[in-house]
Amino acid sequence: MPDHNQTAPGELEVVRRFINTWSIPNDTREETDALPELARAPKVWRKEFPDQPLSRADSLVRLQRLRADLRSACRGEVSSSGALNERFNSAALRLKTRWVGGATKLNIESSDASFVGYIVAVVANAIASGEWARLKTCPDCRWAFYDHTRNGSKRWCGMTKGGPDGRACGTIAKVTAYRAREARKGGVA
Numbered sequence: 001m002p003d004h005n006q007t008a009p010g011e012l013e014v015v016r017r018f019i020n021t022w023s024i025p026n027d028t029r030e031e032t033d034a035l036p037e038l039a040r041a042p043k044v045w046r047k048e049f050p051d052q053p054l055s056r057a058d059s060l061v062r063l064q065r066l067r068a069d070l071r072s073a074c075r076g077e078v079s080s081s082g083a084l085n086e087r088f089n090s091a092a093l094r095l096k097t098r099w100v101g102g103a104t105k106l107n108i109e110s111s112d113a114s115f116v117g118y119i120v121a122v123v124a125n126a127i128a129s130g131e132w133a134r135l136k137t138c139p140d141c142r143w144a145f146y147d148h149t150r151n152g153s154k155r156w157c158g159m160t161k162g163g164p165d166g167r168a169c170g171t172i173a174k175v176t177a178y179r180a181r182e183a184r185k186g187g188v189a
Protein backbone atom coordinates (compact mmCIF):
# COMPACT_ATOMS: atom_id res chain seq x y z
CA MET A 1 0.00 0.00 0.00
CA PRO A 2 2.17 2.88 -1.22
CA ASP A 3 -0.27 5.51 0.11
CA HIS A 4 0.08 4.23 3.60
CA ASN A 5 3.73 4.65 4.39
CA GLN A 6 3.80 4.23 8.16
CA THR A 7 7.55 3.98 8.62
CA ALA A 8 9.09 6.45 11.06
CA PRO A 9 12.21 8.39 10.06
CA GLY A 10 15.65 7.25 11.25
CA GLU A 11 16.02 5.47 14.56
CA LEU A 12 12.45 6.27 15.57
CA GLU A 13 11.48 3.35 13.33
CA VAL A 14 13.13 0.99 15.87
CA VAL A 15 10.86 2.48 18.55
CA ARG A 16 7.80 2.01 16.32
CA ARG A 17 8.71 -1.63 15.70
CA PHE A 18 9.29 -2.13 19.42
CA ILE A 19 5.85 -0.67 20.26
CA ASN A 20 4.29 -2.99 17.67
CA THR A 21 5.68 -6.10 19.37
CA TRP A 22 2.27 -5.93 21.04
CA SER A 23 -0.49 -5.98 18.45
CA ILE A 24 -3.94 -7.15 17.49
CA PRO A 25 -3.38 -8.92 14.16
CA ASN A 26 -6.10 -8.49 11.59
CA ASP A 27 -6.58 -12.23 11.06
CA THR A 28 -6.97 -13.37 14.68
CA ARG A 29 -8.13 -10.09 16.30
CA GLU A 30 -6.50 -11.32 19.49
CA GLU A 31 -4.06 -9.31 21.61
CA THR A 32 -0.65 -10.76 20.81
CA ASP A 33 2.61 -10.11 22.65
CA ALA A 34 5.71 -11.08 20.64
CA LEU A 35 8.13 -9.92 23.37
CA PRO A 36 8.36 -13.15 25.44
CA GLU A 37 9.42 -15.06 22.31
CA LEU A 38 11.75 -12.28 21.13
CA ALA A 39 13.45 -11.92 24.52
CA ARG A 40 13.91 -15.67 24.85
CA ALA A 41 15.46 -16.33 21.44
CA PRO A 42 18.45 -14.12 20.46
CA LYS A 43 18.18 -15.29 16.84
CA VAL A 44 14.59 -14.12 16.60
CA TRP A 45 15.53 -10.84 18.31
CA ARG A 46 18.39 -10.23 15.85
CA LYS A 47 16.02 -10.67 12.94
CA GLU A 48 13.68 -8.01 14.30
CA PHE A 49 16.31 -5.63 15.78
CA PRO A 50 19.60 -6.42 13.99
CA ASP A 51 21.60 -3.45 15.31
CA GLN A 52 20.30 -3.34 18.89
CA PRO A 53 21.19 -6.46 20.87
CA LEU A 54 19.68 -7.09 24.28
CA SER A 55 21.88 -6.66 27.35
CA ARG A 56 21.56 -8.49 30.66
CA ALA A 57 19.69 -5.51 32.08
CA ASP A 58 16.92 -5.92 29.49
CA SER A 59 14.63 -8.30 31.35
CA LEU A 60 11.27 -9.18 29.81
CA VAL A 61 9.43 -7.28 32.56
CA ARG A 62 11.54 -4.16 31.97
CA LEU A 63 10.89 -4.31 28.24
CA GLN A 64 7.16 -4.81 28.71
CA ARG A 65 6.92 -1.91 31.17
CA LEU A 66 8.77 0.41 28.81
CA ARG A 67 6.49 -0.61 25.94
CA ALA A 68 3.40 0.04 28.08
CA ASP A 69 4.72 3.53 28.97
CA LEU A 70 5.44 4.30 25.32
CA ARG A 71 1.97 3.12 24.29
CA SER A 72 0.32 5.38 26.85
CA ALA A 73 2.54 8.28 25.67
CA CYS A 74 1.47 7.64 22.05
CA ARG A 75 -2.17 7.76 23.14
CA GLY A 76 -1.45 11.19 24.62
CA GLU A 77 -2.29 10.23 28.20
CA VAL A 78 -1.33 13.03 30.60
CA SER A 79 0.16 10.62 33.16
CA SER A 80 2.61 9.34 30.55
CA SER A 81 4.81 12.39 30.94
CA GLY A 82 5.67 11.44 34.54
CA ALA A 83 6.46 7.90 33.41
CA LEU A 84 8.72 9.19 30.63
CA ASN A 85 10.55 11.50 33.06
CA GLU A 86 11.27 8.50 35.27
CA ARG A 87 12.60 6.62 32.24
CA PHE A 88 14.87 9.54 31.35
CA ASN A 89 16.25 9.66 34.89
CA SER A 90 16.99 5.96 35.09
CA ALA A 91 18.68 5.99 31.67
CA ALA A 92 20.90 8.86 32.95
CA LEU A 93 20.56 10.79 29.70
CA ARG A 94 23.36 13.16 28.78
CA LEU A 95 23.83 15.76 26.11
CA LYS A 96 26.52 15.37 23.53
CA THR A 97 27.55 17.70 20.74
CA ARG A 98 28.66 16.43 17.37
CA TRP A 99 30.19 18.20 14.43
CA VAL A 100 27.99 17.31 11.46
CA GLY A 101 28.41 18.91 8.04
CA GLY A 102 30.03 22.08 9.34
CA ALA A 103 27.56 22.62 12.17
CA THR A 104 27.39 21.66 15.82
CA LYS A 105 24.47 19.30 16.52
CA LEU A 106 23.12 18.36 19.91
CA ASN A 107 22.25 14.75 20.61
CA ILE A 108 20.76 13.08 23.67
CA GLU A 109 22.48 9.84 24.64
CA SER A 110 21.90 7.23 27.29
CA SER A 111 24.60 6.34 29.83
CA ASP A 112 22.89 2.98 30.09
CA ALA A 113 24.13 0.63 27.34
CA SER A 114 20.99 -1.53 27.39
CA PHE A 115 18.28 -1.75 24.72
CA VAL A 116 15.91 0.04 27.12
CA GLY A 117 18.47 2.89 27.48
CA TYR A 118 18.81 3.11 23.70
CA ILE A 119 15.03 3.32 23.14
CA VAL A 120 14.63 5.96 25.86
CA ALA A 121 17.36 8.13 24.24
CA VAL A 122 15.74 7.82 20.77
CA VAL A 123 12.38 8.87 22.28
CA ALA A 124 14.01 11.88 24.00
CA ASN A 125 15.63 12.98 20.71
CA ALA A 126 12.29 12.56 18.89
CA ILE A 127 10.48 14.70 21.49
CA ALA A 128 13.17 17.38 21.09
CA SER A 129 12.86 17.34 17.28
CA GLY A 130 9.04 17.28 17.27
CA GLU A 131 8.87 13.93 15.47
CA TRP A 132 7.50 12.14 18.54
CA ALA A 133 4.09 13.85 18.15
CA ARG A 134 3.73 12.07 14.79
CA LEU A 135 4.21 8.61 16.22
CA LYS A 136 0.65 7.51 16.97
CA THR A 137 -1.31 4.42 17.84
CA CYS A 138 -4.53 3.72 15.95
CA PRO A 139 -7.55 4.15 18.29
CA ASP A 140 -9.15 1.20 16.52
CA CYS A 141 -6.56 -1.58 16.03
CA ARG A 142 -3.82 0.00 18.27
CA TRP A 143 -1.12 -0.36 15.59
CA ALA A 144 1.70 2.21 15.93
CA PHE A 145 2.28 4.27 12.77
CA TYR A 146 4.10 7.43 11.78
CA ASP A 147 1.91 10.26 10.54
CA HIS A 148 3.43 11.63 7.33
CA THR A 149 0.54 13.99 6.53
CA ARG A 150 1.45 17.63 6.07
CA ASN A 151 -0.52 18.90 9.07
CA GLY A 152 -0.12 15.81 11.26
CA SER A 153 -3.87 15.20 11.45
CA LYS A 154 -3.96 11.47 10.76
CA ARG A 155 -5.76 9.47 13.44
CA TRP A 156 -6.22 5.96 12.09
CA CYS A 157 -3.56 3.58 10.87
CA GLY A 158 -4.73 3.49 7.26
CA MET A 159 -5.34 -0.22 7.29
CA THR A 160 -7.88 -0.88 4.58
CA LYS A 161 -10.36 -3.63 4.07
CA GLY A 162 -8.31 -6.37 2.44
CA GLY A 163 -11.04 -9.00 2.24
CA PRO A 164 -14.41 -10.00 3.65
CA ASP A 165 -12.98 -10.07 7.20
CA GLY A 166 -10.60 -7.16 6.65
CA ARG A 167 -10.49 -4.29 9.04
CA ALA A 168 -11.08 -0.72 7.92
CA CYS A 169 -9.96 1.35 10.86
CA GLY A 170 -11.94 4.43 11.73
CA THR A 171 -14.56 3.79 9.03
CA ILE A 172 -17.58 4.19 11.32
CA ALA A 173 -16.16 7.39 12.82
CA LYS A 174 -15.32 8.72 9.33
CA VAL A 175 -18.83 8.00 8.02
CA THR A 176 -20.36 9.71 11.07
CA ALA A 177 -18.16 12.79 10.56
CA TYR A 178 -19.01 12.87 6.84
CA ARG A 179 -22.75 12.71 7.54
CA ALA A 180 -22.43 15.48 10.13
CA ARG A 181 -20.62 17.68 7.57
CA GLU A 182 -23.23 16.97 4.91
CA ALA A 183 -26.06 17.70 7.38
CA ARG A 184 -24.46 21.06 8.23
CA LYS A 185 -24.32 21.89 4.52
CA GLY A 186 -28.08 21.26 4.40
CA GLY A 187 -27.78 18.06 2.41
CA VAL A 188 -29.54 14.85 3.22
CA ALA A 189 -27.47 12.78 5.63
Ligand SMILES: [Zn+2]
Pocket residue numbers: 138139140141142143156157158159169
Ligand atom coordinates in the same frame (compact mmCIF):
# COMPACT_ATOMS: atom_id res chain seq x y z
ZN1 LIG B 1 -5.96 0.67 12.75
